[in-house]
Amino acid sequence: MGQPRPDRIKQMLHYLWQHRHLTSQQAIELFGYAEATVRRDFHYIANRYPGMVRGHGRIDFDDSADNKEYVFDVKKTLQGAAKREIAAFARTLINDGDCFFLDSGSTCLELAKNLTDARVKVICNDIKIANELGSFPYVESYIIGGLIRPGYFSVGESLALEMINAFSVACAFISCDALSLETGVTNATMFEVGVKKRLIQRSQKVILMADHTKFDTVKPHAVTTLSCIHTIISDGALPAAVRLRYQQAGCNLIIV
Incomplete structure (x- = not known):
């Protein structure tokens, strides 16, 4: 068949x-x-x-x-089931009363969709995520202001960095384009790098949500070393040998 x-x-x-x-x-x-x-x-x-x-x-x-919405649609299609599983587990780490940063991207959007009945405060830098959160009655949501990246709907540049400085939170849920033991978390473009760095700086704990296709890959722009990541959540399609290498290197890697 x-x-x-x-x-x-x-x-x-x-x-x-x-x-x-x-x-x-x-x-x-x-x-x-x-x-x-x-x-x-x-x-x-x-x-x-x-x-x-x-x-x-x-x-x-x-x-x-000119119409860049298709870029987001394509990215959302890739590894959709894995991203939903990762987001569902990340939701179990959130309690009523929590205040946290929520990064941009399709996996973070899936986590936002899981906050329907949550009584939380969320600071985000993504228009689609803000739109999702705005429909939930018990979520107090803030969107970081700044330049919008066409097709990806994330917010960046200096205005965004200044606004992030107004917050200090217990936790940040972030996404990435790639990660490896040698180079850490990397991004395909510079646009989101400054925001991701600042989210990490202003959070006591950082949780990285990354499906199996992101592992052992490298993009041009460095975000952070894995030593700054407290927990990595990935899906069951991550090969056992890769999982073991990251765990032996000291990463708190959770497979869902």
């Missing part, structure tokens, strides 16, 4: 996210898909995700498009 379409789409979107283009020949060779299946899936992706441009025998991630 062939791989279900949702799984194929996620696999191809992940490759497109990393490499920005995918040819039909690559999809056939890398993933073992039939040529006719690839054609149909390329058509589906091009129609479902406006930022994907279909060409002759290929599909490309269009970074020049």
Whole structure:
């Protein structure tokens, strides 16, 4: 029995996210898909995700498009089940009366969705997360002001850093683009780095939510060493050997 379409789409979107283009020949060779299946899936992706441009025998991630909401949609699609599991466990670490920072990104958005009945105070730097929290009757939410990153809906730059300084909290839930034992937590762009650093500085405890695809990878911009992270939450697809290495290195790694 062939791989279900949702799984194929996620696999191809992940490759497109990393490499920005995918040819039909690559999809056939890398993933073992039939040529006719690839054609149909390329058509589906091009129609479902406006930022994907279909060409002759290929599909490309269009970074020049004016409407950037598709960027968030693609990122949210990747490892969706794992992110929901991680967020559900992170919710168990939150008690009524808590005040905490909530970083930007799709995993943090999943955690926000779990705060429906929570009586907490949340400081966030993401428009979509703020919109989610604003609908919950018992959540006192603050959004950090500053420059908005198109397509990702996160807030950054100097205005955001100044506002974060007005808070000092017990805990921060953060996300990342990559992490490794050697380089720590790293980010694909500089935009969120300053905010992430400041969230870490203003928190007594930092909890990193990272699905298994983030491990042993490195992005260009350094955020922090793993010594500043108190707990890492990841999903069950993280290989046992990788899990053991991080635990032996002293990381408090929780697998859900």
